Amino acid sequence: MTNPLLSVKDLVIEFPTRFGPLTAVDTINFDLAPGEILGVVGESGAGKSLTGSAIMGLLDPPGRIASGEIWLKGERIDNLPNEAQRAIRGRRISMVFQDPLTSLNPLYTIAEQLIETIRTHLKVSESEARKRAIGLLDDVGIPAAERRIDDYPHQFSGGMRQRVVIALALAAEPELVIADEPTTALDVSVQAQIIDVLKEQCSERGASVILITHDMGVIAETANRVAVMYSGRIAEIGPVKDIIQNAMHPYTVGLMGSIPTLAQEEDRLVQIPGSMPRLNDIPQGCAFNPRCDRAFEKCRIDRPDLIDQGTRQVACWLYDETVLAKGKIA
Amino acid sequence: MTQPLIKVANLTRIFDVSKPWLNRIIEREQKQYLRAVDDVSFEINKGETLALVGESGSGKSTIAKMLVGLLSPSKGAVLFDDQPMRMDTSDEMQELRKRFQMIFQSPYASLNPRWKVMDIIAEPMTVLGIEEDQNQIAKRVDELLVLVGLSAADGAKFPHEFSGGQRQRIAIARALSANPEFIVCDEPTSALDVSVQAQILNLMRDLQDELGLTYLFISHDLSVVRHMANRIGVLYLGALVEVAESKALFKDPRHPYTRMLLDAVPDLEMAGREHKEIEGEIPNPINPPSGCTFHPRCPFANERCKNEVPKPVQTQTGFAACHGVEEGRI
Numbered sequence: 001m002t003n004p005l006l007s008v009k010d011l012v013i014e015f016p017t018r019f020g021p022l023t024a025v026d027t028i029n030f031d032l033a034p035g036e037i038l039g040v041v042g043e044s045g046a047g048k049s050l051t052g053s054a055i056m057g058l059l060d061p062p063g064r065i066a067s068g069e070i071w072l073k074g075e076r077i078d079n080l081p082n083e084a085q086r087a088i089r090g091r092r093i094s095m096v097f098q099d100p101l102t103s104l105n106p107l108y109t110i111a112e113q114l115i116e117t118i119r120t121h122l123k124v125s126e127s128e129a130r131k132r133a134i135g136l137l138d139d140v141g142i143p144a145a146e147r148r149i150d151d152y153p154h155q156f157s158g159g160m161r162q163r164v165v166i167a168l169a170l171a172a173e174p175e176l177v178i179a180d181e182p183t184t185a186l187d188v189s190v191q192a193q194i195i196d197v198l199k200e201q202c203s204e205r206g207a208s209v210i211l212i213t214h215d216m217g218v219i220a221e222t223a224n225r226v227a228v229m230y231s232g233r234i235a236e237i238g239p240v241k242d243i244i245q246n247a248m249h250p251y252t253v254g255l256m257g258s259i260p261t262l263a264q265e266e267d268r269l270v271q272i273p274g275s276m277p278r279l280n281d282i283p284q285g286c287a288f289n290p291r292c293d294r295a296f297e298k299c300r301i302d303r304p305d306l307i308d309q310g311t312r313q314v315a316c317w318l319y320d321e322t323v324l325a326k327g328k329i330a
Numbered sequence: 331m332t333q334p335l336i337k338v339a340n341l342t343r344i345f346d347v348s349k350p351w352l353n354r355i356i357e358r359e360q361k362q363y364l365r366a367v368d369d370v371s372f373e374i375n376k377g378e379t380l381a382l383v384g385e386s387g388s389g390k391s392t393i394a395k396m397l398v399g400l401l402s403p404s405k406g407a408v409l410f411d412d413q414p415m416r417m418d419t420s421d422e423m424q425e426l427r428k429r430f431q432m433i434f435q436s437p438y439a440s441l442n443p444r445w446k447v448m449d450i451i452a453e454p455m456t457v458l459g460i461e462e463d464q465n466q467i468a469k470r471v472d473e474l475l476v477l478v479g480l481s482a483a484d485g486a487k488f489p490h491e492f493s494g495g496q497r498q499r500i501a502i503a504r505a506l507s508a509n510p511e512f513i514v515c516d517e518p519t520s521a522l523d524v525s526v527q528a529q530i531l532n533l534m535r536d537l538q539d540e541l542g543l544t545y546l547f548i549s550h551d552l553s554v555v556r557h558m559a560n561r562i563g564v565l566y567l568g569a570l571v572e573v574a575e576s577k578a579l580f581k582d583p584r585h586p587y588t589r590m591l592l593d594a595v596p597d598l599e600m601a602g603r604e605h606k607e608i609e610g611e612i613p614n615p616i617n618p619p620s621g622c623t624f625h626p627r628c629p630f631a632n633e634r635c636k637n638e639v640p641k642p643v644q645t646q647t648g649f650a651a652c653h654g655v656e657e658g659r660i
């Protein structure tokens with residue numbers, strides 16, 4: 001990738017405990033191109049939100065970045081002093097959360113909140129900021145924006161509130177928007193609207209998006225690339241179409257098969273036996289090995305890193321050249 | 331011809347959602363009522379799975395509760411094997427209660443955290459007086475644990491020692507312990523990851539085949555419903571707008587709301603698909619629109635739709651309540 005907007009290098013996130021540190025995110029690597037939408041999927045506890053929070057500089061203590069680097073347009077941002085990090089947060093990187101009410105202050109009108117965000121980050125007059133705020137609300141599909149801008153958050157429906165949050169996230173013209181389960185709390189018929197708005201408005205502004213979700217369907221229809229996370233690591237990352245049509249990592253294969261689809265009727269869904277390990281109980285070698293029907297000796301000893309496979313990368317020994325050369329796999 | 335096990339006729343439930351008396355006097359407000367379930371009729375045949383789909387607030391859980399006698403209808407009736415469902419503790423009702431069970435959405439809330447798993451599973455047997463012999467009960471609990479893919483040793487543990495998917499298995503074992511014929515499942519997998527969901531859905535279908543169970547399966551996820559149901563009922567603002575056999579509903583949805591829902595579902599097979607822009611959100615149920623309650627969002631709405639409540643019109647495998655379908659213009 002030439003000149004990525006964002007580079008995450010060997011990111012490790014830990015929680016200190018009485019029994020030693022728990023590694024929740026373990027050596028994650030990925031790049032994000034300008035204007036690209038990267039989907040992040042994985043089961044609950046896989047480390048999706050932590051990764052997003054770390055990039056945003058909003059990791060809640062005691063969680064901490066134990067090692068690794070985060071680069072934004074050629075500038076390292078994970079080790080900046082608080083002040084400098086705050087300047088990036090909200091301005092160059094912004095976030096949309098699952099519950100719109102976590103991003104909106106119930107005591108202030110939408111106008112007050114939008115104008116404040118705009119003026120904190122951009123040098124514009126009050127009246128110019130108000131004009132921009134109305135334009136933003138209009139862009140995200142709030143009808144009669146000029147009038148509704150002086151309403152309070154509680155005067156909007158759930159879907160409308162999430163539109164306002166997207167407007168707020170875009171207000172400072174960020175280069176990257178991190179959306180963590182932005183539609184999980186919304187009605188099905190509204191979810192598609194919100195995803196459409198997010199996608200359209202970010203692409204119009206050239207902003208990149210990291211879209212974190214449980215819902216592979218949302219990613220299929222929205223993202224350019226997808227990172228599949230399992231137990232704190234990236235199992236497979238690459239173009240959405242390639243991965244949906246031909247998953248390579250055994251976990252991704254299982255995950256895709258377990259999703260019921262509208263297009264076809266299947267008698268049984270693919271079932272991955274067992275469940276994802278807890279943080280204090282991650283097996284040696286490949287974290288997926290106890291559940292993997294293709295595991296072999298090496299999987300129980302060594303942990304696989306991402307291996308280049310054409311357009312994508314896969315963290316699985318099945319694709320390792322020396323393993324392949326030895327013909328170890330049936 | 332298979333026999334209907336459940337007959338639901340003109341089921342209606344109205345909630346009083348007025349403010350407290352004093353506030354009403356001071357603010358000069360009328361009493362307010364919410365029609366959560368509005369004149370719903372359907373039947374479920376023995377061994378069949380009928381699914382109810384609908385967005386949040388459409389009345390799914392309210393119907394479920396009335397079906398198992400946890401809530402009394404304002405109007406209409408539920409017949410179980412031709413006997414009326416009531417909320418009292420008469421002998422007939424107690425006999426009837428042995429024949430059905432309910433599984434809830436949250437595997438966390440529905441299991442008593444202070445009880446051992448074996449006691450949780452045994453409870454329906456003891457409460458309904460189905461088995462008194464302690465050895466027999468213990469034997470049955472072990473069988474049930476194995477049946478749902480856990481081990482007999484798990485009976486001695488507490489709920490917090492299990493993952494979400496395992497807890498839902500415990501809830502299923504509990505529901506099966508009294509040998510019911512009919513199980514109402516209210517969003518049994520909504521709180522679970524897709525890979526865990528696949529395990530539970532497969533399990534529920536296997537159990538149905540083995541034990542000849544009848545299910546009412548409630549979900550807001552159309553792809554899950556497609557996987558589970560023989561027939562599907564679509565709810566909007568408390569009313570059943572369409573009922574059809576599963577295949578027919580997905581191939582040829584008749585009601586405009588069904589079409590909209592199908593179009594809104596993000597789906598794996600449809601990477602890159604353009605959604606039709608869906609207008610608006612679900613209206614306030616306290617003050618629903620006149621005529622067909624879907625008319626403000628319906629692309630086919632006309633004058634008649636605004637004024638007249640549509641009656642069910644027969645379709646190939648069920649019915650649709652829509653003027654457009656009746657008039658042959660949809």
Ligand SMILES: Nc1ncnc2c1ncn2[C@@H]1O[C@H](COP(=O)(O)OP(=O)(O)OP(=O)(O)O)[C@@H](O)[C@H]1O
Nearest residue numbers: 015024043044045046047048049050051062063279
């Ligand atoms: N404050 C904390 N203390 C200890 N462990 C934590 C803390 N916050 C998160 N974790 C653990 O870190 C892991 C990753 O959490 P994260 O929130 O990133 O998961 P996620 O992939 O976003 O899951 P979900 O889909 O449920 O949101 C989990 O195992 C979680 O239990």
Ligand SMILES: Nc1ncnc2c1ncn2[C@@H]1O[C@H](COP(=O)(O)OP(=O)(O)OP(=O)(O)O)[C@@H](O)[C@H]1O
Nearest residue numbers: 345347364366385386387388389390391392393615
């Ligand atoms: N006890 C109650 N008092 C007042 N209103 C209620 C009560 N229970 C439900 N309602 C209302 O009745 C309507 C239907 O609620 P219900 O819980 O049946 O919906 P649902 O389809 O199960 O939704 P969800 O998908 O969110 O579970 C909603 O508008 C709800 O607010």
Ligand code: SF4
Nearest residue numbers: 286289292299316317
């Ligand atoms: S490395 Fe081994 S255990 Fe891990 S996914 Fe690949 S084959 Fe399975």
Ligand code: SF4
Nearest residue numbers: 622628635652653654
């Ligand atoms: S009755 Fe009219 S408004 Fe209602 S769904 Fe049919 S066409 Fe649309």
Ligand SMILES: [Mg+2]
Nearest residue numbers: 048049050180
């Ligand atoms: Mg999360």
Ligand SMILES: [Mg+2]
Nearest residue numbers: 390391392516
């Ligand atoms: Mg419900």
